[in-house]
Amino acid sequence: MKNALGILVATAGLTLAGSVLAAGLPSVGQHECAACHAVDHKVVGPAFKDVAAKYKGKKDAVATIAAHVESGGSFGWKLGVMPPRGLGASNADADVMAKFIVGLSK
Numbered sequence: 575m576k577n578a579l580g581i582l583v584a585t586a587g588l589t590l591a592g593s594v595l596a597a598g599l600p601s602v603g604q605h606e607c608a609a610c611h612a613v614d615h616k617v618v619g620p621a622f623k624d625v626a627a628k629y630k631g632k633k634d635a636v637a638t639i640a641a642h643v644e645s646g647g648s649f650g651w652k653l654g655v656m657p658p659r660g661l662g663a664s665n666a667d668a669d670v671m672a673k674f675i676v677g678l679s680k
Protein backbone atom coordinates (compact mmCIF):
# COMPACT_ATOMS: atom_id res chain seq x y z
CA MET A 575 0.00 0.00 0.00
CA LYS A 576 2.80 2.35 0.88
CA ASN A 577 4.47 1.49 -2.44
CA ALA A 578 1.32 2.05 -4.44
CA LEU A 579 0.99 5.48 -2.92
CA GLY A 580 4.61 6.23 -3.73
CA ILE A 581 4.03 5.30 -7.35
CA LEU A 582 0.94 7.47 -7.49
CA VAL A 583 2.79 10.44 -6.09
CA ALA A 584 5.71 9.88 -8.44
CA THR A 585 3.38 9.67 -11.43
CA ALA A 586 1.60 12.84 -10.44
CA GLY A 587 4.97 14.54 -10.10
CA LEU A 588 6.04 13.40 -13.55
CA THR A 589 2.80 14.56 -15.12
CA LEU A 590 3.26 17.97 -13.57
CA ALA A 591 6.88 18.19 -14.73
CA GLY A 592 5.76 17.14 -18.21
CA SER A 593 3.15 19.84 -18.53
CA VAL A 594 5.51 22.52 -17.24
CA LEU A 595 8.06 21.42 -19.83
CA ALA A 596 5.50 21.41 -22.62
CA ALA A 597 4.50 24.98 -21.85
CA GLY A 598 8.08 25.80 -21.03
CA LEU A 599 10.31 28.50 -22.32
CA PRO A 600 14.07 28.29 -22.01
CA SER A 601 14.93 29.84 -18.63
CA VAL A 602 16.09 33.08 -20.22
CA GLY A 603 12.65 33.35 -21.78
CA GLN A 604 11.00 32.98 -18.41
CA HIS A 605 12.84 36.00 -17.08
CA GLU A 606 13.17 38.27 -20.09
CA CYS A 607 10.17 37.44 -22.24
CA ALA A 608 7.36 35.73 -20.32
CA ALA A 609 5.93 39.01 -19.03
CA CYS A 610 4.80 39.67 -22.60
CA HIS A 611 4.95 36.34 -24.43
CA ALA A 612 3.74 32.77 -24.06
CA VAL A 613 4.26 29.82 -26.37
CA ASP A 614 0.66 29.24 -27.35
CA HIS A 615 -1.34 32.37 -26.67
CA LYS A 616 -1.03 36.10 -27.13
CA VAL A 617 -0.08 38.08 -24.02
CA VAL A 618 1.24 41.58 -24.73
CA GLY A 619 3.19 40.27 -27.70
CA PRO A 620 2.32 37.45 -30.12
CA ALA A 621 2.37 33.76 -29.16
CA PHE A 622 5.77 32.29 -29.99
CA LYS A 623 4.07 29.56 -32.00
CA ASP A 624 2.44 32.24 -34.18
CA VAL A 625 5.86 33.80 -34.69
CA ALA A 626 7.16 30.34 -35.62
CA ALA A 627 4.36 30.01 -38.19
CA LYS A 628 5.18 33.45 -39.64
CA TYR A 629 8.78 32.40 -40.28
CA LYS A 630 8.18 28.76 -41.16
CA GLY A 631 10.23 27.76 -44.19
CA LYS A 632 12.25 31.00 -44.28
CA LYS A 633 15.89 30.06 -44.42
CA ASP A 634 17.21 32.95 -42.34
CA ALA A 635 14.43 32.67 -39.76
CA VAL A 636 16.73 32.27 -36.75
CA ALA A 637 18.92 35.24 -37.72
CA THR A 638 15.91 37.44 -38.51
CA ILE A 639 14.12 36.64 -35.26
CA ALA A 640 17.30 37.09 -33.20
CA ALA A 641 17.88 40.49 -34.87
CA HIS A 642 14.30 41.55 -34.08
CA VAL A 643 14.63 40.49 -30.46
CA GLU A 644 17.86 42.50 -30.19
CA SER A 645 16.53 45.63 -31.89
CA GLY A 646 12.96 45.56 -30.58
CA GLY A 647 10.34 47.49 -32.49
CA SER A 648 7.19 46.66 -34.45
CA PHE A 649 6.98 43.74 -36.80
CA GLY A 650 3.49 43.98 -38.20
CA TRP A 651 1.56 42.33 -35.36
CA LYS A 652 -0.12 45.63 -34.49
CA LEU A 653 0.27 44.86 -30.80
CA GLY A 654 2.60 47.70 -29.93
CA VAL A 655 6.33 48.05 -29.69
CA MET A 656 8.65 45.45 -28.30
CA PRO A 657 11.48 46.82 -26.12
CA PRO A 658 15.00 45.98 -27.37
CA ARG A 659 16.08 42.63 -25.84
CA GLY A 660 12.79 42.32 -23.97
CA LEU A 661 13.53 42.73 -20.28
CA GLY A 662 17.32 42.53 -20.52
CA ALA A 663 18.25 39.55 -22.67
CA SER A 664 21.81 39.37 -24.05
CA ASN A 665 22.51 38.72 -27.73
CA ALA A 666 23.27 35.11 -26.80
CA ASP A 667 19.90 34.88 -25.06
CA ALA A 668 18.21 36.33 -28.14
CA ASP A 669 19.85 33.59 -30.18
CA VAL A 670 18.66 30.86 -27.79
CA MET A 671 15.14 32.23 -27.98
CA ALA A 672 15.21 32.58 -31.78
CA LYS A 673 16.24 28.93 -32.12
CA PHE A 674 13.57 27.88 -29.63
CA ILE A 675 10.88 29.84 -31.53
CA VAL A 676 11.88 28.43 -34.91
CA GLY A 677 11.87 24.95 -33.36
CA LEU A 678 8.18 25.37 -32.47
CA SER A 679 7.18 25.12 -36.12
CA LYS A 680 8.87 21.76 -36.62
Ligand code: HEC
Nearest residue numbers: 606607610619648649650651652653654656660661663671
Ligand atom coordinates in the same frame (compact mmCIF):
# COMPACT_ATOMS: atom_id res chain seq x y z
C1 HEC B 1 7.28 44.54 -22.65
C2 HEC B 1 6.74 43.48 -23.47
C3 HEC B 1 7.67 42.57 -24.26
C4 HEC B 1 8.75 41.85 -23.80
C5 HEC B 1 9.34 41.83 -22.40
C6 HEC B 1 9.19 41.05 -24.90
N1 HEC B 1 8.43 41.28 -26.01
FE1 HEC B 1 8.60 40.37 -27.83
N2 HEC B 1 7.10 41.54 -28.55
C7 HEC B 1 6.35 42.44 -27.81
C8 HEC B 1 5.35 43.04 -28.67
C9 HEC B 1 4.31 44.08 -28.25
C10 HEC B 1 5.54 42.49 -29.95
C11 HEC B 1 4.71 42.76 -31.21
C12 HEC B 1 5.16 44.01 -31.94
C13 HEC B 1 4.23 44.27 -33.12
O1 HEC B 1 3.05 44.60 -32.87
O2 HEC B 1 4.64 44.08 -34.27
C14 HEC B 1 6.64 41.53 -29.83
C15 HEC B 1 7.11 40.76 -30.89
C16 HEC B 1 8.04 39.77 -30.76
C17 HEC B 1 8.48 38.89 -31.83
C18 HEC B 1 7.98 38.89 -33.26
C19 HEC B 1 9.08 39.38 -34.20
C20 HEC B 1 8.69 39.29 -35.64
O3 HEC B 1 9.62 39.35 -36.46
O4 HEC B 1 7.52 39.12 -35.99
C21 HEC B 1 9.41 38.03 -31.29
C22 HEC B 1 10.16 36.93 -31.99
C23 HEC B 1 9.56 38.41 -29.90
N3 HEC B 1 8.73 39.46 -29.61
C24 HEC B 1 10.42 37.76 -29.05
C25 HEC B 1 10.68 38.17 -27.75
C26 HEC B 1 11.68 37.57 -26.91
C27 HEC B 1 12.56 36.40 -27.31
C28 HEC B 1 11.65 38.25 -25.72
C29 HEC B 1 12.56 38.05 -24.54
C30 HEC B 1 13.99 38.18 -24.79
C31 HEC B 1 10.62 39.26 -25.82
N4 HEC B 1 10.05 39.19 -27.07
C32 HEC B 1 10.25 40.14 -24.83
C33 HEC B 1 6.50 42.72 -26.48
C34 HEC B 1 7.49 42.20 -25.65
